[in-house]
Amino acid sequence: MQANRKLLKDLTPELEKTSTGWYITFIVLLGFFLIGIYGLIQQIDKGHIVTGMRDNVVWGFYIVNFIFFMGLSYSGALISGVLHLFNTGWRKPVIRLAELITVISLVIGPFFIFFCIGRLDRLYFLFTHPRIQSPITWDVIAICTDLIGCFIYLYLSFIEDFAILRDYEDLRVAPWKRRLYKTLSLGYNGTPKQEKLLSTARKVMSSMIIAIAIIVYSVLAWIFGVTLQPGWHSTIFGPYFVIAAVFSGTGLLIILMWIFRKIYHLEEYITKRHFVNVGVLLTIIAAFYGYFTFSDYLTKWYGSIKMDSILIDKLFSEYYSLFIFANYIGILIPGIIIALPRFRTIPNITIAAVIAVLALWVNRYIIVIPTLETPFLPIQDVRSAWIKYTPTWIEWSLTFAGVAIFIMLFMLISKIAPIISISEMQEEDKEEILK
Amino acid sequence: MKQKEQSLPDKSSRRNFLKNLGTGVGAVTLAGVGGTAAITAGKKAKSGEMIKLLSPDGKLVEVDKDDIKPAEKSVKELKAKAKTGLPGHKFIMVIDLAKCKNARKCVDACQEGHMLPKDHEWIKLYLLQDDKNTAKYWFPRPCFHCDKPMCVSVCPVGATYKRDDGIVLVDNERCIGCKFCMTGCPYSARVFNWKDPEVKLPADHVYDPETNIPPVEGTVGKCVFCADNLRKNILPRCVTACPMGVIYFGDILEDTVTNGDETVRFSKLMLDRAGFRYREELGTLPSVYYLPPNQRMFPVERGLDGYDEDIKGRYNDVGPR
Numbered sequence: 001m002q003a004n005r006k007l008l009k010d011l012t013p014e015l016e017k018t019s020t021g022w023y024i025t026f027i028v029l030l031g032f033f034l035i036g037i038y039g040l041i042q043q044i045d046k047g048h049i050v051t052g053m054r055d056n057v058v059w060g061f062y063i064v065n066f067i068f069f070m071g072l073s074y075s076g077a078l079i080s081g082v083l084h085l086f087n088t089g090w091r092k093p094v095i096r097l098a099e100l101i102t103v104i105s106l107v108i109g110p111f112f113i114f115f116c117i118g119r120l121d122r123l124y125f126l127f128t129h130p131r132i133q134s135p136i137t138w139d140v141i142a143i144c145t146d147l148i149g150c151f152i153y154l155y156l157s158f159i160e161d162f163a164i165l166r167d168y169e170d171l172r173v174a175p176w177k178r179r180l181y182k183t184l185s186l187g188y189n190g191t192p193k194q195e196k197l198l199s200t201a202r203k204v205m206s207s208m209i210i211a212i213a214i215i216v217y218s219v220l221a222w223i224f225g226v227t228l229q230p231g232w233h234s235t236i237f238g239p240y241f242v243i244a245a246v247f248s249g250t251g252l253l254i255i256l257m258w259i260f261r262k263i264y265h266l267e268e269y270i271t272k273r274h275f276v277n278v279g280v281l282l283t284i285i286a287a288f289y290g291y292f293t294f295s296d297y298l299t300k301w302y303g304s305i306k307m308d309s310i311l312i313d314k315l316f317s318e319y320y321s322l323f324i325f326a327n328y329i330g331i332l333i334p335g336i337i338i339a340l341p342r343f344r345t346i347p348n349i350t351i352a353a354v355i356a357v358l359a360l361w362v363n364r365y366i367i368v369i370p371t372l373e374t375p376f377l378p379i380q381d382v383r384s385a386w387i388k389y390t391p392t393w394i395e396w397s398l399t400f401a402g403v404a405i406f407i408m409l410f411m412l413i414s415k416i417a418p419i420i421s422i423s424e425m426q427e428e429d430k431e432e433i434l435k
Numbered sequence: 436m437k438q439k440e441q442s443l444p445d446k447s448s449r450r451n452f453l454k455n456l457g458t459g460v461g462a463v464t465l466a467g468v469g470g471t472a473a474i475t476a477g478k479k480a481k482s483g484e485m486i487k488l489l490s491p492d493g494k495l496v497e498v499d500k501d502d503i504k505p506a507e508k509s510v511k512e513l514k515a516k517a518k519t520g521l522p523g524h525k526f527i528m529v530i531d532l533a534k535c536k537n538a539r540k541c542v543d544a545c546q547e548g549h550m551l552p553k554d555h556e557w558i559k560l561y562l563l564q565d566d567k568n569t570a571k572y573w574f575p576r577p578c579f580h581c582d583k584p585m586c587v588s589v590c591p592v593g594a595t596y597k598r599d600d601g602i603v604l605v606d607n608e609r610c611i612g613c614k615f616c617m618t619g620c621p622y623s624a625r626v627f628n629w630k631d632p633e634v635k636l637p638a639d640h641v642y643d644p645e646t647n648i649p650p651v652e653g654t655v656g657k658c659v660f661c662a663d664n665l666r667k668n669i670l671p672r673c674v675t676a677c678p679m680g681v682i683y684f685g686d687i688l689e690d691t692v693t694n695g696d697e698t699v700r701f702s703k704l705m706l707d708r709a710g711f712r713y714r715e716e717l718g719t720l721p722s723v724y725y726l727p728p729n730q731r732m733f734p735v736e737r738g739l740d741g742y743d744e745d746i747k748g749r750y751n752d753v754g755p756r
Contacts, residue, residue, distance in 0.1 A: 048629045
């Protein structure tokens, strides 16, 4: 397959050689990852007693991280799904990043459930003894479907690029990589028939992925929503979780755009236009997300239901700083930065995105923990050390290990395949020539 | 004769048949295991002395004495038994809040009887106050064995289940420890084994969900209404241990409850004392009823007399709720 020479020359160096900086970063991250593994071994050896979770707060950091990572996977559903479906032109340089976020976070997310489960050795019971009335079973089905769907979608977007790399003689890479490209390109030569097949498949998958993603996150929300617990038992939880997920996914996309643009020198391809466009998307989503948050808390606060009042009191006292950060700063600041044109610089938009993503994690935390600390019967007749949830170093280490492996997987993939879709960019060139 | 039996099954056997269908293969294998364990096909010399036995399907059969060996308790068998429950019963509990003075004997008896670690209470004692203008009262809380149990609905692997006799049990050999039942239960009735409980078991101990001994690390445990005692026609441990006769236990189908000292009509007790269930509005339909704490026998503060700081410190959070 013929490809734009300049594009290839700009994008392939990262596949050909690896810098010292890359190795150093990788080793540091590997260190974090190994600390996490050590923590996990401790937990398996001594039992869950080493975590901060106890009989009231039975779900802690692990579940928060699980929902958080699953939420990040939305960037793919949104950017690659929606934008692909509506054929938005500017998406092309960022589409691959978004798809990678999706698949990688979908792979990492469920691991946090594994850490939370008391009997990891019996995990397969979920498949051998499933009960369909349990939302966890719905979740197992939904996540498996999503994972397979997103893998297929990602792979479909890679085929053309693998074919281009296979046919690019000047590529100076190890023979195993060449063989890999040859195998993975599945004999794609860009014949009209192949092109048509591929584009149809991608179109079908992009619409399917949107539907699946909505189902996955709604089911996740219903794990909380179907219980009777104050704060969780809410009809808004399904759509609220979906919009929150899109919010964090979009935020993370901006952050990764900034990182890869800097490190891999993609200034020419990922421009301010992309930051502004994705940023505006983030603002619109922030508006929806803020509206849902407000609506949820207003109804709880305005009424006089005792358990709701106790929960709101707790959020406004013990968790006040977290509440302010998650639900005021995390939503308003990104909105303001991006909405006002004079603040709209690439670093500012990136800072806004960082705030958004961090605030969303805190938002998940104050959804999960305070409710568990507010059961219908007051927490009594337990050891005082068991009342309040404080994560231990093991939970922290596994959280950081999750972030570390997320970045490591990104780094590894960026050495095998270009982080910007070459084939998509070529199409953009063609379109521009036609104009 | 045989044909007649088959063509005219009586009501109870038809019910049993349906029940067996419902509980699945478990009950069928129970019969199979029971049969083969007791009678083994012998190939060696026989004594010639025949013994009459009742087979699992109720037929009188003859077996050579040498072919008989003692049946082993099998987990499979016990599990199937624990799934079916006691036919023709629907167990309930009534707790008289007027009599409770936090003697904590129910807690001790329960922990001892179920070999629980000291930091595990299947029955807990709360000191509640509904509003600042209302009285404090002691509130023992076992598992409510709800008729619409959230914990059973949300369990992804069927480790926790509801029996026909009203009891909700946990099979800790099936439990994966996802703790969803713990967040599902609105009464905080479930405990998690955060570490290895290190229970010393008798050598011939066989796991039975009806006692849930031993507790297994990484699984969930809770009050079982002493289902093992009920099978032996003995009252639950907390009922007999209570010095005040606070806890009544019985069968709603027989309309009778007893605290060991006195046996009363359940419906009359409810009527006379205006019995209620905790948080009826949640719609879980508990099997545990409460009698209001009126005309109490002790001032509520006496409940803390004589306890060390550890126990006293557990009731710091008392207030209007």
